[in-house]
Amino acid sequence: MGHVDVANRRSFALIGHAGDGKTSLGEAMLHTAGATAVLGSVPDGTSVLDHSPEEKERHHTLSSSIFSFDWQGFHLTLVDTPGDPNFQGDGQIALAALDGAVVVVSAVDGVQVGTDSMWRTARRWDVPALAFVTGLDRDRADFDAAVASLAKMEDAKPIPVCLPMGSGDDFRGVIDLVRSGSGSDVPEEWGAAVAAAREQLTEAVAECDDELLEKYLDEGSLSDEDVLVGLIAGVHSGALLPVLCGSGLSEAGATEALQSVAEWLPSPADRPARLATAIDGGDDLEVVADPDGTFSALVFKTVVDRYAGTLSLLRIVSGQARHDTAILDATGGNRERFSKLFELHGPEHSDVDTAGPGDIIAVAKLKGVHTGHALTSEKKGIRLESIPIPKGVLSYAINAKSKGDEDKVFSSLGRIVEEDPTLQLGRDPSTGEFLLTGMGELHTRMTVQKLKRQYQVEVELKTPKVPYRETIQGKAENVEGKLKKQTGGKGMYGVCYLTLEPLPRGGGVEFVDQIVGGSIPRNLIPAVAKGVQEAAAAGPLAGYPVVDVRVRCIDGKHHSVDSNEMAFKIAGSTGFKAGVKQARPTLLEPIMNAEISCPEDSVGDIMGDVSGRRGRVQTSEVRGSSQVIKAQVPMAEMLEYASTLTSLTGGKGAFHLEFSHYQEVPAQVRDKIIAEAQSERAREG
Numbered sequence: 106m107g108h109v110d111v112a113n114r115r116s117f118a119l120i121g122h123a124g125d126g127k128t129s130l131g132e133a134m135l136h137t138a139g140a141t142a143v144l145g146s147v148p149d150g151t152s153v154l155d156h157s158p159e160e161k162e163r164h165h166t167l168s169s170s171i172f173s174f175d176w177q178g179f180h181l182t183l184v185d186t187p188g189d190p191n192f193q194g195d196g197q198i199a200l201a202a203l204d205g206a207v208v209v210v211s212a213v214d215g216v217q218v219g220t221d222s223m224w225r226t227a228r229r230w231d232v233p234a235l236a237f238v239t240g241l242d243r244d245r246a247d248f249d250a251a252v253a254s255l256a257k258m259e260d261a262k263p264i265p266v267c268l269p270m271g272s273g274d275d276f277r278g279v280i281d282l283v284r285s286g287s288g289s290d291v292p293e294e295w296g297a298a299v300a301a302a303r304e305q306l307t308e309a310v311a312e313c314d315d316e317l318l319e320k321y322l323d324e325g326s327l328s329d330e331d332v333l334v335g336l337i338a339g340v341h342s343g344a345l346l347p348v349l350c351g352s353g354l355s356e357a358g359a360t361e362a363l364q365s366v367a368e369w370l371p372s373p374a375d376r377p378a379r380l381a382t383a384i385d386g387g388d389d390l391e392v393v394a395d396p397d398g399t400f401s402a403l404v405f406k407t408v409v410d411r412y413a414g415t416l417s418l419l420r421i422v423s424g425q426a427r428h429d430t431a432i433l434d435a436t437g438g439n440r441e442r443f444s445k446l447f448e449l450h451g452p453e454h455s456d457v458d459t460a461g462p463g464d465i466i467a468v469a470k471l472k473g474v475h476t477g478h479a480l481t482s483e484k485k486g487i488r489l490e491s492i493p494i495p496k497g498v499l500s501y502a503i504n505a506k507s508k509g510d511e512d513k514v515f516s517s518l519g520r521i522v523e524e525d526p527t528l529q530l531g532r533d534p535s536t537g538e539f540l541l542t543g544m545g546e547l548h549t550r551m552t553v554q555k556l557k558r559q560y561q562v563e564v565e566l567k568t569p570k571v572p573y574r575e576t577i578q579g580k581a582e583n584v585e586g587k588l589k590k591q592t593g594g595k596g597m598y599g600v601c602y603l604t605l606e607p608l609p610r611g612g613g614v615e616f617v618d619q620i621v622g623g624s625i626p627r628n629l630i631p632a633v634a635k636g637v638q639e640a641a642a643a644g645p646l647a648g649y650p651v652v653d654v655r656v657r658c659i660d661g662k663h664h665s666v667d668s669n670e671m672a673f674k675i676a677g678s679t680g681f682k683a684g685v686k687q688a689r690p691t692l693l694e695p696i697m698n699a700e701i702s703c704p705e706d707s708v709g710d711i712m713g714d715v716s717g718r719r720g721r722v723q724t725s726e727v728r729g730s731s732q733v734i735k736a737q738v739p740m741a742e743m744l745e746y747a748s749t750l751t752s753l754t755g756g757k758g759a760f761h762l763e764f765s766h767y768q769e770v771p772a773q774v775r776d777k778i779i780a781e782a783q784s785e786r787a788r789e790g
Contacts, residue, residue, distance in 0.1 A: 129353030575644030586680020636677025
């Protein structure tokens with residue numbers, strides 16, 4: 106690691122849809138490079154990249170796996186990312202820390218929803234990329250169709266740099282158009298196809314550079330060196346997406362993939378400077394990959410290792426990391442100390458003394474450091490821009506299955522959330538439920554399985570309660586709120602007159618003091634307001650909070666001896682409750698903005714299903730190879746949507762929800778909600 110020059114370091118992610126062959130390609134690259142002694146297999150459970158029990162059981166990548174190795178003078182770090190939308194947040198975070206990506210596409214299925222999602226993330230972070238069409242030895246493999254599907258991705262310009270020799274049972278290997286395409290070692294039967302593809306590659310390269318274009322137009326051709334120079338420039342700028350091909354299972358194309366990653370993807374020194382601010386002065390800075398610069402790094406993953414404890418995975422941006430060194434968590438403000446530094450090789454790791462720009466290392470026992478944080482030197486430190494964490498989209502109410510396990514459940518969940526920041530754990534103040542929020546149903550349920558396996562505690566998941574609200578549709582004027590109590594001694598007396606009227610959505614509960622002439626003493630008016638606010642916590646229809654109401658306190662009565670704060674608080678509460686009942690109360694429900702990605706042939710079914718959920722489709726647009734439907738749908742209708750979408754799209758759909766606004770519940774639905782709430786309150790006594 107430390108002995109390899111920065112110019113020869115490469116960090117790259119394998120990205121794409123679940124099941125398209127990313128991990129198998131990664132295993133082939135590792136075995137071809139000599140980094141593993143045996144070719145790992147996902148189906149056989151021998152993969153060094155899918156090494157957790159859950160991954161071996163499901164035969165899918167659920168968390169980004171890192172493997173660093175040396176090959177032909179280069180130090181490469183391969184990051185195998187999840188393809189399932191439930192787990193892609195982990196890969197999206199990792200991409201922000203890396204210098205390149207390989208988009209892996211199935212020769213049978215082409216670009217799918219997960220491919221589009223990760224490609225957009227790579228573009229957002231300006232991560233240069235290559236593409237690899239894999240599975241050419243499978244039935245129905247079609248290289249040309251896969252390349253055409255890549256062309257549908259946003260801002261993608263795919264250009265083949267390899268050609269397959271046959272497909273399916275007839276697949277015999279690949280031809281490298283860049284390194285041997287103009288040589289004499291091309292089989293005669295493929296000569297015409299190679300010549301045509303080489304010409305297409307030359308034209309694409311020439312269009313990326315004015316000098317090369319002029320030379321091509323003048324001379325009608327470009328040299329092999331010109332093509333290579335233009336190809337590298339096109340990759341680094343994002344203007345070209347070179348397409349390799351092969352099969353991970355047979356290792357066909359793995360050598361070409363290794364060569365292309367090493368020669369065409371950028372080194373840390375080739376990447377644009379990262380933005381930062383000085384810890385002391387707050388000045389804006391640009392940070393480059395300088396081994397002699399101030400130490401700075403980004404934490405892009407946290408792993409709980411059974412032997413080493415909690416590991417923070419760092420991408421070093423500048424400077425040097427050394428063991429037994431004091432550093433500063435520039436995000437959290439805590440001082441930490443590096444103990445041992447590790448280089449990761451899938452489930453294994455090895456000690457290293459130093460690491461420099463572009464290196465990916467793991468450090469144990471950084472207690473206050475979390476995923477997304479920026480680290481730096483204690484003296485003259487700099488604060489890199491932190492990595493944003495994707496937000497969860499689907500929540501479940503969570504309870505300990507056994508009484509007495511509550512503390513253990515939530516402390517254990519806290520450790521899992523630390524490892525996977527796309528999970529959130531919190532209490533909904535409206536319903537009182539503890540909610541576990543993840544990127545999807547499978548993400549949440551796999552978390553529960555992990556909780557049982559690692560910490561031996563079990564929990565129950567339930568569909569969360571919908572945070573309905575109550576409000577008023579009309580006006581109630583001069584409503585009396587009164588407390589008159591005489592028990593022989595000092596009494597309790599307070600009277601207020603309230604006028605209630607609706608507010609626009611989002612208005613909350615607004616209290617307006619309109620008392621004149623001292624009918625209620627000034628020091629007791631806040632007690633009326635407090636009574637109103639407390640009463641608004643539970644409305645008369647179903648016990649949900651009352652919102653969007655203006656309450657004007659217009660008059661009142663008091664007694665010089667028997668009036669006090671408690672009396673007027675109760676009077677305010679009584680008057681508010683009576684006023685709400687008079688002002689035609691109704692129920693509000695939360696409406697969500699839904700963004701649903703799906704294959705084109707599923708659009709009709711999706712739109713029909715959204716309409717059946719009382720939703721309103723707003724737009725439908727093409728995004729890469731997917732259709733994206735934007736709609737507004739009641740939250741109550743989307744709580745168990747994940748399984749429906751999987752059924753409608755054959756597992757090729759994804760969705761994201763965000764709160765939009767509250768709106769009135771239709772009468773027939775409202776009556777059912779109220780009846781259920783009243784029945785539940787009756788059962789609870």
